[in-house]
Amino acid sequence: MAVPSHALAARASLRRASSVASLAGAGVVWVVLLGPVIALLSHLSPAAVVRSLGAPGALGPLAVSLEASALSLAVLVVVATPLAYLLAHGRLPGVRWWEAGLLVSLLMPPLVIGLLLVFMVGPATPIGGLLGGLHLSATNTFLALVVAEVYEAAPYYVLGAEAAFASVDRHLEEQAGLLGDPPRRVMRRVTLPLAAPGLATALATGWARAIGAFGAVIIIAYHPYGLPMQIWTTLDETGLASALPFALVLLVVALPLPLLAYGWSARARARH
Amino acid sequence: MLALDIEVHRRDLTVAVAFDVGPGERFALFGPSGAGKTTILECVAGLVEPRRGSVGLAGRQLWSSEGARVPYWERKVALVRQDPALFPHLSVRQNLFYAGDRVEPATVDRLVSALELGRLLDVASARLSGGQARRVALARALATSYRAVLLDEPYTGLDASLRRAVTSLVIEEVTGRGAPAVLVSHELAETQAFADRLGVIDGGRLLQVGTPREVVLRPACRRVAELVGYRSFVACAGGELGVHPERVMAGAVPGAGVVLSGVVLAGRPSGVGFEVDLEVGAAVVTCRLDRDPAPAGTAMEVTALDPPAFGPDGVLVDPGRLVLR
Known part of the structure; x- marks a missing residue:
C-alpha cells in the first residue's frame, strides 16, 4: 500500500530535525571537551610562547618527556603485547583474574600508584636494594620516570591490545594454519594485520597516558622534569601565564599520534 | 588412505x-x-x-x-x-x-x-x-x-x-x-x-x-530410514514396513512389492506430480504419484516397491518374516 504524501513529508522533516539535533549535540560535546584547549590558545600570544620556550633549558623537559615516553611505549610493545595476545586467546590460566588485576590498576588514582611504587621499588625495598647494587635507582631518576609512565599507561594498552587481538576471528587464524602457516607466521600474516587498527588505538592511548603521566610521577619521579612536572612547577613558582606555553607543547607532542592512529584505524576498519 | x-x-x-x-x-x-x-x-x-x-x-x-x-x-x-x-x-x-x-x-x-x-x-x-x-x-x-x-x-x-x-x-x-x-x-x-x-x-x-x-x-535401521526419507511406517505382525514417498506406484502390483489398501486423506501438487496422504490402518502413508489423486475419502490401492522391513527393535529384517495386518 502506498504511503500517503503527508506521512512522507512528516518523515522527511523528522529526519532533518534528527540530523540538526545530532549535529548540535556533537557541537556541544566539542565545545565542552575542547573548551579548555580553546581557552589555552586564546590566552597565549606567539611572543609569550617564544619567550617561555626560548629560555635556557626550557626545552629540556620536552626531551625528557619524549625519551621517557618513547621508552615506556617500547617496553609496553615488547612486554605487554604478548601478554595481551595470550589473554585474548585464553592461553593464560585465570584470564579473568589477570583482567581484574589490570582493571584495578587502571581504576587506582595515579597518586596512589605513586605511593605504592615507593613501597615496591623505593630505596628501602628489596628491589630498590637490588637496583642500588647495580648503581641504579627507581626513585627520582629517569628510570623512575619510565617506571611511573609504564605503570600508568600499561592497563590502558594491555586491555586495548587484548580487545584488538580478540577481535580477530579465530577461524581466520585456524584457516591460515590449515593452509600451512605455523603460529608465528599466522601472527605476522593474519593476526597482526587484522588487529592493527585496534593495536594502533591502544598504542595511541598508551602514548597519551605515558606522556601525560603526573600522579605517580610526582611521587616517585619528581626529577628529572618531564613536561607535566615542568608545567606543575612553573605554575607553582611563576604562575599560569608562564605554564601555558609548556601546556601547549605537551598538547602538540601528545595529540598527533592518537589522532593519526584514530584516523588510520577508522579507514582500515572500513576496508575490512 | x-x-x-x-x-x-x-x-x-x-x-x-x-x-x-x-x-x-x-x-x-x-x-x-x-x-x-x-x-x-x-x-x-x-x-x-x-x-x-x-x-x-x-x-x-x-x-x-x-x-x-x-x-x-x-x-x-x-x-x-x-x-x-x-x-x-x-x-x-x-x-x-x-x-x-x-x-x-x-x-x-x-x-x-x-x-x-x-x-x-x-x-x-x-x-x-x-x-x-x-x-x-x-x-x-x-x-x-x-x-x-x-x-x-x-x-x-x-x-x-x-x-x-x-x-x-x-x-x-x-x-x-x-x-x-x-x-x-x-x-x-x-x-x-x-x-x-x-x-x-x-x-x-x-x-x-x-x-x-x-x-x-536397504536402510540398516528405522532411524536410518527416517533420515534418508522414509516418512511412513506401516505396522505388520512382527514389525513394520518402511514406505518411501518416491518408492510407491499407483495401483496393486503384487509382483513389484507390497500392496497397501487405504483411504485418501488429502492430495496436493508436488513438483511435476502429486503427493497423496493415504490412511492405511493406523498409519498415514505419503506417496508421490504422477497422476491426479482421487478425492478425499476414496478408497485407493498403491504398491510400495520392495519396502524395507524392521523388527520390533527397529533393525532391518527379511521382509518375508513380516505379515501385513
Missing part, C-alpha cells in the same frame, strides 16, 4: 566413529544438524583433539592415543568449512595464493575458470557475496598440495548449476590426485551425487555405511 577411529567428547555429545577412505575415494557423511559431522572433519584436520583413538593419513599417524601428534599446520589437509574464512585484508587473488609455494598456479587457473572467479580476482574479499566467498574458499583449498580433502556443507549459498559444477570439479580434482575426500552434508541428494560410499550418522554414531543406493534402498 584416510583411516579414522576416534572418540571425541563435546559438551552435548560423544562422537565415536571408525571408517576408512581409500586414495581417490569419495566418502560422504550424511546426518542431521548436531550429529557430529563437523566434529569429525575438525578431528581429521587437527582443529579438535579426540579423547582416544587414531587418525591416519597417507600412511602416517596424525594423532593417536599412543602419542602421535602432528599439528594442523603440517597435516596438508584441505578443509573447506561452512564459514569461508577468507582473509578480509587480502584480495581474492591473494587469498587464492595464500599458501605460497604449496599452490600450483596452473591449478589456480583451472579452478578460477571452473568456478567463474575470473572477474573477482582483484576484488577485496570482504566485498564478496556469501556464494562468491564459498567458491573462493573452495578454490583456495583445492589449489594447494593436499593429502585429503574435507568439505563441510560446501553447497550452501550456491544455485543448482553451481552445485553441479562444484561436485564435478571436486570429483575431478580428487580423482586426479588420488586423494581421499570426505564431504559432509545434511542434504541427501548432494551426498549421493558426490560419494562412492555414504555414512549415515546420528547422535555421534555411524548407523550405516554403504553405497548411496544401498543406504536408501
Whole structure:
C-alpha cells in the first residue's frame, strides 16, 4: 500500500530535525571537551610562547618527556603485547583474574600508584636494594620516570591490545594454519594485520597516558622534569601565564599520534 | 588412505566413529544438524583433539592415543568449512595464493575458470557475496598440495548449476590426485551425487555405511530410514514396513512389492506430480504419484516397491518374516 504524501513529508522533516539535533549535540560535546584547549590558545600570544620556550633549558623537559615516553611505549610493545595476545586467546590460566588485576590498576588514582611504587621499588625495598647494587635507582631518576609512565599507561594498552587481538576471528587464524602457516607466521600474516587498527588505538592511548603521566610521577619521579612536572612547577613558582606555553607543547607532542592512529584505524576498519 | 577411529567428547555429545577412505575415494557423511559431522572433519584436520583413538593419513599417524601428534599446520589437509574464512585484508587473488609455494598456479587457473572467479580476482574479499566467498574458499583449498580433502556443507549459498559444477570439479580434482575426500552434508541428494560410499550418522554414531543406493534402498535401521526419507511406517505382525514417498506406484502390483489398501486423506501438487496422504490402518502413508489423486475419502490401492522391513527393535529384517495386518 502506498504511503500517503503527508506521512512522507512528516518523515522527511523528522529526519532533518534528527540530523540538526545530532549535529548540535556533537557541537556541544566539542565545545565542552575542547573548551579548555580553546581557552589555552586564546590566552597565549606567539611572543609569550617564544619567550617561555626560548629560555635556557626550557626545552629540556620536552626531551625528557619524549625519551621517557618513547621508552615506556617500547617496553609496553615488547612486554605487554604478548601478554595481551595470550589473554585474548585464553592461553593464560585465570584470564579473568589477570583482567581484574589490570582493571584495578587502571581504576587506582595515579597518586596512589605513586605511593605504592615507593613501597615496591623505593630505596628501602628489596628491589630498590637490588637496583642500588647495580648503581641504579627507581626513585627520582629517569628510570623512575619510565617506571611511573609504564605503570600508568600499561592497563590502558594491555586491555586495548587484548580487545584488538580478540577481535580477530579465530577461524581466520585456524584457516591460515590449515593452509600451512605455523603460529608465528599466522601472527605476522593474519593476526597482526587484522588487529592493527585496534593495536594502533591502544598504542595511541598508551602514548597519551605515558606522556601525560603526573600522579605517580610526582611521587616517585619528581626529577628529572618531564613536561607535566615542568608545567606543575612553573605554575607553582611563576604562575599560569608562564605554564601555558609548556601546556601547549605537551598538547602538540601528545595529540598527533592518537589522532593519526584514530584516523588510520577508522579507514582500515572500513576496508575490512 | 584416510583411516579414522576416534572418540571425541563435546559438551552435548560423544562422537565415536571408525571408517576408512581409500586414495581417490569419495566418502560422504550424511546426518542431521548436531550429529557430529563437523566434529569429525575438525578431528581429521587437527582443529579438535579426540579423547582416544587414531587418525591416519597417507600412511602416517596424525594423532593417536599412543602419542602421535602432528599439528594442523603440517597435516596438508584441505578443509573447506561452512564459514569461508577468507582473509578480509587480502584480495581474492591473494587469498587464492595464500599458501605460497604449496599452490600450483596452473591449478589456480583451472579452478578460477571452473568456478567463474575470473572477474573477482582483484576484488577485496570482504566485498564478496556469501556464494562468491564459498567458491573462493573452495578454490583456495583445492589449489594447494593436499593429502585429503574435507568439505563441510560446501553447497550452501550456491544455485543448482553451481552445485553441479562444484561436485564435478571436486570429483575431478580428487580423482586426479588420488586423494581421499570426505564431504559432509545434511542434504541427501548432494551426498549421493558426490560419494562412492555414504555414512549415515546420528547422535555421534555411524548407523550405516554403504553405497548411496544401498543406504536408501536397504536402510540398516528405522532411524536410518527416517533420515534418508522414509516418512511412513506401516505396522505388520512382527514389525513394520518402511514406505518411501518416491518408492510407491499407483495401483496393486503384487509382483513389484507390497500392496497397501487405504483411504485418501488429502492430495496436493508436488513438483511435476502429486503427493497423496493415504490412511492405511493406523498409519498415514505419503506417496508421490504422477497422476491426479482421487478425492478425499476414496478408497485407493498403491504398491510400495520392495519396502524395507524392521523388527520390533527397529533393525532391518527379511521382509518375508513380516505379515501385513
